[in-house]
Amino acid sequence: MIGEVGHFALIIALMIALVQGVLPLVGAQRNITTWMNLAQPAAQGQALFVVIAYVCLTVAFVQNDFSLLVVAQQSNTSLPLAYRIAGVWGGHEGSMLLWMLMLCGWSVAVSAFSRRLPQEFVARVLGVMGLVSVGFLAFLLFTSNPFERLLPAAAEGRDLNPLLQDPGMVIHPPMLYMGYVGFSVAFAFALAALLSGRLDASWSRWSRPWTIAAWSFLTAGIAIGSWWAYYELGWGGWWFWDPVENASFLPWLIGTALIHSLAATEKRGVFRSWTVLLAISAFALSLLGTFLVRSGVLTSVHAFATDPKRGIFILGFLVIVIGGSLLLFALRAPKVGLGGAFSAISRESMLLANNVLFAVACASVLLGTMYPLILDALQLGKISVGPPYFERVFVPLMAPAVFLMGIGPLARWRGSQVPELAKSLRWALLASVLGAAVSLLSGGSLLGSLGILLAVWVVATTLALLAEKTRNVSGSFVQRVSSLPRRVTRAEAGMLLAHFGVGVFIFGVTMVKTWEAQNDVRMEPGDVATLGGYAFRFDSAAEFNGPNYIGLRANVVLSKDGKELAVMQPEKRMYKAQGMPMTEAAIRTRLGGDVYVSLGEMVSETAWAVRLQIKPFVDWIWGGAALMALGGLLAATDRRYRLARREERAAIAGRVPAGSA
Amino acid sequence: MKLKLLIPLGAFLLLAVFLFIGLGLNPREVPSPLIDKPAPPFKLAKLDQPAESLSRDDMKGKVWLLNVWASWCVACRQEHPLLVELSKQKVVPIIGLDYKDQRPDAINWLAKFGDPYDLSVSDMDGRVGIDYGVYGVPETFVIDKNGMIRFKQIGPVTPEVLRERILPLVKELQK
Numbered sequence A: 001m002i003g004e005v006g007h008f009a010l011i012i013a014l015m016i017a018l019v020q021g022v023l024p025l026v027g028a029q030r031n032i033t034t035w036m037n038l039a040q041p042a043a044q045g046q047a048l049f050v051v052i053a054y055v056c057l058t059v060a061f062v063q064n065d066f067s068l069l070v071v072a073q074q075s076n077t078s079l080p081l082a083y084r085i086a087g088v089w090g091g092h093e094g095s096m097l098l099w100m101l102m103l104c105g106w107s108v109a110v111s112a113f114s115r116r117l118p119q120e121f122v123a124r125v126l127g128v129m130g131l132v133s134v135g136f137l138a139f140l141l142f143t144s145n146p147f148e149r150l151l152p153a154a155a156e157g158r159d160l161n162p163l164l165q166d167p168g169m170v171i172h173p174p175m176l177y178m179g180y181v182g183f184s185v186a187f188a189f190a191l192a193a194l195l196s197g198r199l200d201a202s203w204s205r206w207s208r209p210w211t212i213a214a215w216s217f218l219t220a221g222i223a224i225g226s227w228w229a230y231y232e233l234g235w236g237g238w239w240f241w242d243p244v245e246n247a248s249f250l251p252w253l254i255g256t257a258l259i260h261s262l263a264a265t266e267k268r269g270v271f272r273s274w275t276v277l278l279a280i281s282a283f284a285l286s287l288l289g290t291f292l293v294r295s296g297v298l299t300s301v302h303a304f305a306t307d308p309k310r311g312i313f314i315l316g317f318l319v320i321v322i323g324g325s326l327l328l329f330a331l332r333a334p335k336v337g338l339g340g341a342f343s344a345i346s347r348e349s350m351l352l353a354n355n356v357l358f359a360v361a362c363a364s365v366l367l368g369t370m371y372p373l374i375l376d377a378l379q380l381g382k383i384s385v386g387p388p389y390f391e392r393v394f395v396p397l398m399a400p401a402v403f404l405m406g407i408g409p410l411a412r413w414r415g416s417q418v419p420e421l422a423k424s425l426r427w428a429l430l431a432s433v434l435g436a437a438v439s440l441l442s443g444g445s446l447l448g449s450l451g452i453l454l455a456v457w458v459v460a461t462t463l464a465l466l467a468e469k470t471r472n473v474s475g476s477f478v479q480r481v482s483s484l485p486r487r488v489t490r491a492e493a494g495m496l497l498a499h500f501g502v503g504v505f506i507f508g509v510t511m512v513k514t515w516e517a518q519n520d521v522r523m524e525p526g527d528v529a530t531l532g533g534y535a536f537r538f539d540s541a542a543e544f545n546g547p548n549y550i551g552l553r554a555n556v557v558l559s560k561d562g563k564e565l566a567v568m569q570p571e572k573r574m575y576k577a578q579g580m581p582m583t584e585a586a587i588r589t590r591l592g593g594d595v596y597v598s599l600g601e602m603v604s605e606t607a608w609a610v611r612l613q614i615k616p617f618v619d620w621i622w623g624g625a626a627l628m629a630l631g632g633l634l635a636a637t638d639r640r641y642r643l644a645r646r647e648e649r650a651a652i653a654g655r656v657p658a659g660s661a
Numbered sequence B: 001m002k003l004k005l006l007i008p009l010g011a012f013l014l015l016a017v018f019l020f021i022g023l024g025l026n027p028r029e030v031p032s033p034l035i036d037k038p039a040p041p042f043k044l045a046k047l048d049q050p051a052e053s054l055s056r057d058d059m060k061g062k063v064w065l066l067n068v069w070a071s072w073c074v075a076c077r078q079e080h081p082l083l084v085e086l087s088k089q090k091v092v093p094i095i096g097l098d099y100k101d102q103r104p105d106a107i108n109w110l111a112k113f114g115d116p117y118d119l120s121v122s123d124m125d126g127r128v129g130i131d132y133g134v135y136g137v138p139e140t141f142v143i144d145k146n147g148m149i150r151f152k153q154i155g156p157v158t159p160e161v162l163r164e165r166i167l168p169l170v171k172e173l174q175k
Helices: A002-030 A039-062 A069-074 A081-089 A092-113 A119-143 A167-196 A201-232 A243-268 A272-295 A308-332 A347-377 A387-410 A418-441 A446-469 A477-482 A490-515 A619-636 A639-653 B003-024 B074-089 B103-113 B127-131 B159-174
Strands: A517-523 A528-531 A534-545 A549-560 A563-568 A571-575 A580-584 A586-590 A593-602 A608-616 B043-045 B053-055 B064-069 B094-099 B119-123 B139-143 B149-154
Touching: A002 A039, A002 A119, A002 A167, A039 A069, A039 A081, A039 A092, A039 A119, A069 A092, A069 B074, A081 A092, A081 A167, A092 A119, A092 A167, A092 A272, A119 A167, A119 A308, A167 A201, A167 A243, A167 A272, A167 A308, A201 A243, A201 A272, A201 A619, A201 A639, A243 A272, A243 A347, A272 A308, A272 A347, A272 B003, A308 B003, A347 A387, A347 B003, A387 A418, A387 A446, A387 A490, A418 A446, A446 A490, A490 A608, A490 A619, A490 A639, A517 A528, A528 A608, A534 A563, A534 A593, A534 A608, A549 A593, A549 A608, A563 A586, A580 A593, B043 B119, B053 B119, B074 B094, B074 B103, B074 B159, B094 B127, B103 B119, B119 B127, B139 B159, B149 B159
Parallel strands: B064 B094, B094 B119
Antiparallel strands: A517 A608, A528 A534, A534 A549, A549 A563, A549 A571, A571 A580, A586 A593, A593 A608, B043 B053, B064 B139, B139 B149
16 A cells, blocks of 8 residues: 555656646746746655655565565665665665655755746746656656565565665765755756856856765765775775766766856956856766766676666666756857966966866766777677776876966966965975975875975965965964964865875875785684784684674774774674675774785685785865865855845846846 | 767766666676586485485486575565476476475475475585585586586576576486
């Protein structure tokens, strides 16, 4: 019964989405106010029914209703409650429903927070989002129905993939989807601007907070996924350049270019067509990511159910949505060269360089991801492209981008004087060179020292900008610092925090790459192994029973200089329902890095293979990403955007064209 | 309209063409190293009569299908009616390899959904499955009169695969 309610709710949501996708758009074109006014209630109504469907599926999971196919495939009576709830998005159908739920969430947010925008514009934005909804609801109903029955019902479910039975996996997909789907808002704003033919600064100002918020979620989602891979897969790696990871990384790269390009468009009216193209591309890549993951065209460690019918559907949808919007772009994009002039050393030129570098980086990651498929399609053989390719193209592209990132915020719009810039940056430059020298002298590699140079550069230039802000404040250091909150807007603070996070991230990556150590040893109770100044004593190993698995837990005593620091308990688990073995690494986290112990195979009656790893500063990688995401959220909630809306409304009330601001 | 503005559209459509071709390819179709090699030997207890056993060599001189299944496997239910139908036609013997399963569960499952197998053997610890390179259940092998593996289907057997690949191959091998 509950399955049918959910199914029916999805069908109603599709009907409402059709209304939302057609009438407001036509209304905006023909200036029919009543049709335009349908946009908000339709978006909210559609959201209501999608929520009903989602709740139905969750209830089915909680109640162990194995007469629903997805529940029988993804759940089990012995699965703990939290994972039964998270199990909803453990499979293909449920995760697409989660996608839909997020899309509705964003649509409702747009309808609620855009009351101050011109109705014609909001109608177009929500209309475009409605069309995207139509596509995904149809995809759910026709190829991936989460409410499909399994009759006769299974006596017991197959259980959730053990890899996904983890707190990280509970948060990772929703965060990632928030980001993916969030770019649909930027996309809808761009299309609305193209449709209205008014591609001006006000469009980019309206779109900025949404885009930055989506980018923050995506950043957090990718970081959580990477962290999860690090502690759950048991290999100690944190990024594998796997096609599915790349699928989430591509929209991030373009999204990063987009939020910077939007800044230039809003402030100076430059790069308009380019910004629109980036907004379309960011969402296109989100859809492409969904296609790559869900159609199974690429092989990956992420084993998802594959079904060619689904692939055809998403591909068709992709061609209509992206092909259509790129065609619209070709027809409507404004003439190139609009906007104010700027010199070679200016904030505009820095942002442009950032854009180009990120777009090229995205293109090369896309090429590496698609290359095996293209070769296979041309019948030139089966190959796989691995981390060496990605690292070789990625580092040379990102290094100059990071270098410019330090200068950009200090450079002035229109043009800066080189001596003036050099003066504000000399201490930062000195500090980074010193940092690199220290790294080289202590035995770091050339590449590692470059990493340190860039990390210090980013942090030091951030401080230099703060110093610049308070240059005119007289008085003591304390007085200057305490004047900062008045002199730095929330958007600037967010930007600085995010840039600072990039520095922290680079430092973490560099330290791990340069100084990590690893040792695979065979250990029996009583054996002692050493690595990086630590001693590991293997005490014992014993079996225990988990809720839905049988586990084996070892006790490894970690000590340094004869002092016992911790008892580490790496585990191996055998999940009963799927007969799948899993490794749970024991990790001791400190600010200066992790000690990582994972339990391998039993090599004899009493001996085990054990992998010991030292990961210096590894957590700074995710710490840096968290700072980036936080910075983004800070910037997205700047007062200016709310004020801007209020002014816009005043402008409209006063019958002044909104675009003239 | 400037032609330059059409470049993104062109690039995207080119990508879409490759994606479309890609859909028709199967990246998992890594050529099995076992094709045209002798089927790995086994000797396993029969599912319904654990005291008796079946070995690979018992099937010598016949073309036969080895179908890897389990009662816990949902995808096996998808191909099951097809196998039951095939068994009624009596064109080729089907031997079931009950993979990492519990005997009572497996017997119940066959009683409930029908038993298409001439015989099932149980591979409780999955040892034989490893020899056969099983990495997902169900899988189906076509083995010829000399005990050579001639075809391997990973995942459920579909009506197309049965009609276009398996049955013609069986007919050819039986000559």
